[in-house]
Every structure is written in C-alpha cells, then in structure tokens.
Amino acid sequence: MVTHDKIKVVVAGLNELDLVAQLFDKYRVFYNQKPNLEAGRKFIEERMKENQSVIFLVTHEQVNVVQPLGFVQLFPSFSSVSMERLWILNDLYVDQSARRLGVAKLLLEKAKEYAIQTNSKGLILETAIDNHNAQRLYESIGYKKDSGTFHYSFSL
Template identity: 55%
Template sequence: MNHTFVIKRATMDDIDSIALLFDKYRLFYKQQSNLEQATFFIENRLRNNESVIFLAKERDNPSIELGFTQLYPSFSSVSMQKLWILNDLYVDEKARKCGVAKQLLKQAAHFARQSEAKSIILETVMDNIPAQRLYESIGYEKDKDVYHYYLDLTNPS
C-alpha cells in the first residue's frame, strides 16, 4: 500500500496517538502491552521536555499515524558538544517499506543539525538486519572504536 505522509514534531495533543505506536514498538521488542503506562511515559517525556518526538501521519487522513521516532538529549564530555540519542524508531506494519522510517530518520538528523549537535547515536538488536541496512544506507556507521556496556539496576547484586 502506498502512503503519502507528513512528519511533524509531536505536541501534547499527540500523546494518545504516539502511545498506541509506542505500545506496538514495545511489543516488537517482546515487552508486555501496557497502553496506560505507555501513555503515562510519553506524556511525561513531552510535558517535562525530556525528549523530542517526530510523528508520521497520513497526508490525506491525519488521524492515521504511521510511525514515530523519539530522541533524548545528551552531551559528549570529551568533545564538549551536544548529541542526541535516537532511542525509538517504529513504523506500523501497514506502512513499512514506504519510506516512513527513512523520512523520520532524516527529520531527526535535520533537527539535530539545527540544534548544533555533534551527532546522533542509536542502537539496535543484532538480528534487526533491515534496520541496520536502513541506518547504513543514510550514513550511520557501526561503532568500531568502543564497546557499550550497561549495568542492570533492577537486579540486586
């Protein structure tokens, strides 16, 4: 199915739309559906200016949401510059392979440049080959210089 779409920066008016997509995104990553908590989470990010979300909608029917991306601000101490963490990117199944993800990524890059950021960083699971191909096709590079570690604070040690 072909989609003509527009991408806009999300506002508080878009919380319910984004929450639906966000819940589907979490399901993709094998999390339990929880629309109430998804709505609460998205509302808090926007209300507290803790993230920037771009939303793709059908051009001719703006009530149909196609996808979103969410960016979180961060900083590089070494370069003393701002950077953005592209934490979430999701396109509804009915809109995949129509250019929505690519345009969301381009909008995120445009926004990051306007904010004078040094870079955008993201991560994806190793078996998400379609996403990796997309990222690399628009200039993202796999980090070969550093390892990323995490400390799970939900498990007592």
C-alpha cells in the same frame, strides 16, 4: 494504500499524545514487552511535559481520520570529550502497515535535520544484533557501526 500528499511529519506534543502512544505500545511489543497502552501513554506524556525528549511523528490523513504511521524519539545528551551536544536516537518504529514506504527514512531525515538545527555533534543509536533490516537502513543513509567501543549496561 498510503498516498504521499496526505503524509505529515510533526513534532509531537500533547495533542498527538494518543497517536504516539498507539505506536509506542506496538514498538514495545516488537521488543517482546507485554502490551500496556496506558503505561506507555503515561511514559510518553511525562517525557513531553518535562521536555525530556523530542518526538517526530508521521501521520497519514484519510477521510478525516489521522492514522499514525511511525515515530522517532530523541533524547538529549552531551559529549564531554568534544564538549558538544548530541542526540540519542532511542526509539524508531514504523507501523507494520507502513513499512517499506519510506517512513523510517523520513523520520531519520527529520532527526538529522533537528540535530543540525540544534548545533549537535550528531546522532547515536543502537539496535538489536539480529535486526538486520534496521542495520541495512541505517548504513544506507550514512550511519557507521562503531567499532571502537563496547556497550555495557548495569541493571538494577
């Protein structure tokens, strides 16, 4: 059981790398990728060392053991049309043991606070068409489905 008095939200740095890497591997598996903890750890470490993303991590401390509960990773971008910064909310994951406890909302709130602190236009994200739980969550806290654009990708 998770008690809220032991829950912390931190900006993850190299000290939290292993905790984030555990969750990142589970996140990738959720999206049908093969587990690869070491490659995921290296990917996150590179983002941290190069200051290429901001990661918020939720942890729960119990009897001197820190359990990672969830993370959100934001990548910086800009809107040329509005000439403002925005953040791409690229990754959001909550460990299965902590789902429906408010961890995702806490992470989304931290992302919103950070966007405000950095004088950003806002946050953008995408999710799978069949991820109805995520869609309900996003819409419940004010995210709007973008009906004015199409998303395209070009794979190499």
